Amino acid sequence: MRESEIVELLRQVATGGAARGLADDAAVWSPPLGRELVLTHDIVAAGVHYLPGDDPSDIAWKLVAVNLSDLAAKGAVPAGVLLGLSLGDEDEAWLRRFAGGLHRVLSDHGTALWGGDTVRSGGQASLGCTAVGHVLPGSALARAGGRDGDLLFVTGTIGDAGLGLAARRGEAPGDAYLERRYRLPMPRLGFGKRLAESGAHAAMDVSDGLLIDAARMAAASGLAAEIDCKAVPLSQAAAARLPAGDTGRLAAARAGDDYEILLAAPAQAEAALRAAAATDALPLTRIGRLRLGAGLCVLGTEGRAIDPGPLGYEH
Template identity: 45%
Template sequence: MDEFARIAEFFAPLAGEAGLGLRDDAAVLTPPPGRQLVLTVDQMLEGVHFLPGDDPALIARKLLRRNLSDLAAMGAVPFGYLLTTALPPSLPEGWLASFAAGLGRDQRQFEISLLGGDSSSSRTDIALTATLLGHAAPGQALRRNGAKAGDEIWVTGTIGDAVLGLEARRGLRADPTGFLTRRSLLPDPRVGLSLAGIVNAAVDVSDGLVQDLGHICQESGLSAVVQADLVPASPEAAAQGPDILALRLTGGDDYELVLAVPPEKSEALRVACAGVNVTKIGMFKAGRGVELYGANNALLNFAASGWKHF
């Protein structure tokens, strides 16, 4: 099947109106009136972000969800995406059909459509990128640089499941319910929360809580004081025993949000996040860097602050 047949069979059915059926040189769209555009791009690479035998539908959905999480961290409403695929000649039979089915499933769930793309061969590894478009009210996008001293630090969901799930997938730890594995393979981006006017700064946990919280500190010129025992763990993570705190706080791929919230807005935050658990884990103060305190108020010090891609 050649490039054009592949596009017609697998990708054209995913195209929204602005994608022009994927039959032109580019997409044409009318921006939502009175809104700003929010744009982000992320890639998924074989051997780096996924393993060669992973389910193509889950790879597709995680590709979209990692980008959707970036839009969530900006408080933006997603509406479409562009996609590139670089696929080796040895691609397993059925891979593309499964990959496209995964895209279609999450398109429906998150109400986005395919706007355009490019497909090519690669020599050996699969390489995928998605550019996500969203919109936000003018001046309302959530930045990393808006935190104020005295703001509380809140996180959505539970922290550390994904890195434990990655270890489970590598056979390094038990995951009897499959919950941790699922959290590693299929994150839940926190799109759809109405955080504008409540949250002063936000970031998503992609590289690890400590490192990503550090981005807010750096951009806002503040220090973050975190009570490590307040950082929410799922029951499945807690069941792994007491020695995983450093791993949970520095492991990446959770795609939860870290939020800077003025104390008087904490109730509004709970209302805005109805259906998504939110937990206060600390506070911003003058200074720099992230300080982590244990249950006995001892300062904790981890060797690595999070994932870096070299």
């Protein structure tokens, strides 16, 4: 398809006023009065973040959802996205499936397509998304807000997406639940909007692995993180696949693509946070704490520090 044909296809998705019908060089949006903007940008690349044979509808979902997950961890309400599509040899059928998935994820999360750009790279596709959201002034959470003594919590379950990727690669038997967790991450936007008012001090989404992201939060906060290995929450599907004990839970905690929210909060905020999570029927698990010092300490099932090995995924 020519660029003009791709724009025409996406024009059916970009129905909000800010997009100007994709007939202009820029979107124009008036943010809600008295709100601060939160902006994030992520790229998903063929062979790195998705497999070449994945459904284009699911690829579009993941492209937008991983950016909305960043907004969720800041407590932001999403407003719109801009796309940068560097395409390889994707044909018209692929692009039509992609546009359908784009419409689905934007509709499901109350977000608009505002515009972007496309190019044929001649290589593998690399798809970028900038997401824009808004928060009350001063309420956007950061990795760096953790305090000594804060408890660490994580939403949902950990390790599902890593196991789903292994299944998609043919390295493990197929499992519809685990594969769906890999293909279609769910940004925790509802819970995210309640984080600051529930007493959280710091938050980030788990993209590269629970351990490495906990270490990043601790470092940004100038503290050490302590993770209780046996507390890492597993789904029934993951528990059935992973070895028992520390080995299995460490594997889950090193896996990426979970897109759950990791947060730090004082003990007195736990009840409010659990109530906020319960509103979305979202599990919330206490997995450790922040303390004075530096680095990451992982406690094994017997309560002693263990060597976690590699902490997670790094490009």
